[in-house]
Structures are given as C-alpha cells and as structure tokens.
Amino acid sequence: MATKALKKKVCERIDQRRDEMIRVAQRMLKQPELGYREVKTAALVKEELQKLNLPIREGLALTGVEGTLSGKEAGPTVVVMGEMDSVMEKKSPLADPVTGAAHLCGHHIQVASMLGAAMGLVGTGAAPHLSGRVKFLGCPAEEYLEIEYRLGLMAEGKISFLGGKQELINLGYFDDVDAAMMVHSFADTPEPAFLMNAAGNGFLAKFIRYEGKPSHAGAAPHRGINALNAACIGIMAVHAQRETFQDDDAIRVHPIITKGGDVVNVVPSDVRLETYVRGKSLDAILDASAKVDRAFKAGGDAVGAATKITNIAGYLPIFQDRNLTEIASRNGRALLGDRGALEAGFMGGSFDVGDLSHLIPVIHPFVTGTEGHLHTAEFHVTDYEAAVVLPAKLMALCVIDLLADGGGEARRVKKEFQPRLTKAQYLELMQRLAQ
Ligand SMILES: [Zn+2]
Ligand SMILES: [Zn+2]
Structure with missing residues (x-):
C-alpha cells in the first residue's frame, strides 16, 4: 500500500472511532486528577491501549503508562504523548468536589488524541509499512502544582523531579527516542486549526x-x-x-x-x-x-x-523542531488547508516538554475547539472534532511520514537535530539550578 493510501485509510479509521475517542476525553474530564496522582486516568489509558492489543508498560515515573506498536523491522522510535494530569480550580463546574482538580488545560483532549492516533494506526495494516516503533505514552505531572506534596515524594525517594517529563528524562525513558510529539489546547479558539511553532518561556x-x-x-x-x-x-x-x-x-x-x-x-x-x-x-x-x-x-x-x-x-523554554514542524505543517494543511499550519507565536506559558526539546526533536502544536482561557473556570471544549479527532489524525499522519519507507524521515530528523544539551548536561544544569 502506498503511503498516500495508508494515510487515507488511517484517517477513515479515526473517523470510524470518533465516538470512542470523544468518550475517553469525556471520561477523563469527569475524573480529573492532579500530577503524580493520576491513578484512574492511567487505568483508563491502559484499558484503551490493551483494547488495541499493544504491549503495556506502566508505573513510569509513578503513574505513566505506555503501549508500543512495533513496525515490520527495527528502526527509529517515535513517542506520541498525552499528559494525564489536571490543574486545580474549585470554582470550575468541571472541578472534582473534593480535590478541586479540573481539566482546564485541556489535557483530556491530549490523551484522547494520543489514543486516537493509536486507534488509527493499529488494525489498519499500518505496522507492516512502518520501520521502528511508536510508543503511545500517558505522561504524568506536567502542571507545576502541589509543590510540597511533590517535595514529599522526592524526600521519600519516589521521584527526583517535580515535572513528569523531567522525571522520565532522568529515568532514561527518552534515551533511545528519536522524536516525540504531542498536541496542546489553545485558548478561546472554537474554529478548527493547528497552530505551529509556538515559543514559550x-x-x-x-x-x-x-x-x-x-x-x-x-x-x-x-x-x-x-x-x-x-x-x-x-x-x-x-x-x-x-x-x-x-x-x-x-x-x-x-x-x-x-x-x-x-x-x-x-x-x-x-x-x-x-x-x-x-x-x-x-x-x-x-x-x-x-x-x-x-x-x-x-x-x-x-x-x-x-x-x-x-x-x-x-x-526550560520550548523549542519546536524545525523538521518536525515542516512535516506537521504539511499534514496540517492536508487536513485543514491554510488553517492547518497557522503560526502560534510567543506563548507566555511554560511546559515541561520544553526540557525534552533541549534533548531530542519535539513538536508541540496547539489545537483548537475550545472557549475560555487556559487554567480558568471558563475553559471548556466546544468542538471535539477540532480538539480530538483532527489532532489524532495529525499525529498519526506524522508518524507515518516519519516511519514509512524504512524510517528515513525519522532518521533525518534525528540526524539534523542539534541538541541544546546532552542528558548529562541537562541533569547537571538541573542540579545547578536547584541551589
Ligand atoms: Zn497548564
Ligand atoms: Zn497544559
């Protein structure tokens, strides 16, 4: 099957499983959990990955869970990520009445689109066209919250870093990863779009x-x-x-x-x-x-x-990989025309994927279908097609580009990437910053 035909089939499959993906997002919305406490969310991610018969690893940085799709032969490793934790805002109608946790940063749509990409790539005959592996990862603890609780976990020796991806870097999870991708909600933008190239603090x-x-x-x-x-x-x-x-x-x-x-x-x-x-x-x-x-x-x-x-x-500040941005922009335009590759510009916010972007090629496009600003009680998803279904397609299509044809694109992306830090330098820097 040619890559073009495979992409079409994968998108059709994602359309067929649309309702399931949206149900996952809505289930997560109803059980928000704060970072390093994502027990129910991890179980949900595991359940969905198991339905796809993917081999599972769990307990990664306490609550992280992954499923792996292997291609026809050894090759590069691409990670598709979705963050599992929520923020806290007691005033939100979406808040857990006991903890105040609420999905006001849109992480529920990240997880649903990560799983949606998996649903599209598994069972459509994609694997025999891919070289290497795709890991679908539910990431813990992106929001920098409950610092005392996390310092307590550190004191107990359960974690070494407050951020989930920082902890996964430290544990060596990304040591053999060639590229990583995820999407993030953009505030107050109901119309379908992908926003590329965001810079953050x-x-x-x-x-x-x-x-x-x-x-x-x-x-x-x-x-x-x-x-x-x-x-x-x-x-x-x-x-x-x-x-x-x-x-x-x-x-x-x-x-x-x-x-x-x-x-x-x-x-x-x-x-x-x-x-x-x-x-x-x-x-x-x-x-x-x-x-x-x-x-x-x-x-x-x-x-x-x-x-x-x-x-x-x-x-650390986020750097979007140039080659991954080109690949994602091309696929974004194929899905949405000009609105598939808008420029996001500078975001004042900070993301722990920024740390990862110093070490390996990373892309973190913003996706829409929401109203209200992030981290406020007003934030909510208005269009699950834009927030979940289209992003699932975008990531699945990028995976195909990276790992089809012997995985040449993923190898090129990794080869042309210039890390800002080695892992050893990163860990040394983190230690120096914490003085
Ligand atoms: Zn946030
Ligand atoms: Zn977020």
Missing part, C-alpha cells in the same frame, strides 16, 4: 525566607530585626532590576508574600516569599535570576536579617 521557582529577630513591636522595636521590612526592600529592589531586562527575553518576575509575620504586636521575624523567574532563554533566566537573588539579599542586608534563597528548577 522557561522558569525557575524561588523560595525566599527572611529571618529577623522578634521583639515587642510597641515597647522595643529597636531590639528587633524586621523581616517584613527586609521583604519590602527586597521586592522594591527586584523592581529596580526591571529596566535591565531585555524586552525580547520576556522576563517575568512575580513574587508573592506567603508569610508576612505572626502577630501584629511582635516585630515580624519569619517572612517568606515565592516567585518565579520566567524568560525565553536559559541565559536570560539565569541572568535575571542572579539579579533577583542580589535584590532579595539586599533587602536582608539593609535591615540585618538573614536571607535564605532556595531555587527549584522549573521548566
């Missing part, structure tokens, strides 16, 4: 603690050291850095005070802040991070309080 999270000296706030303030004053000066000193940030770097520093003192008549001696330092490139983040550290330390120095800054490595 990376970030570093910081916890700042000022330790001063308590004293009676009325009778003996001179005997105290006011940690809240240190924090106020620290925040103002951060503001004084802003004119040094380059516009193109899209630096965002947005501190909050999480503890401002204990009681009103004692000089505050324990004041805590959190902030992210976001930016478009690692160099820009590190530059801003050093300035922010200096500024917060100045606050402590000014009043004589001790300043303790703890960094937690966030996510």
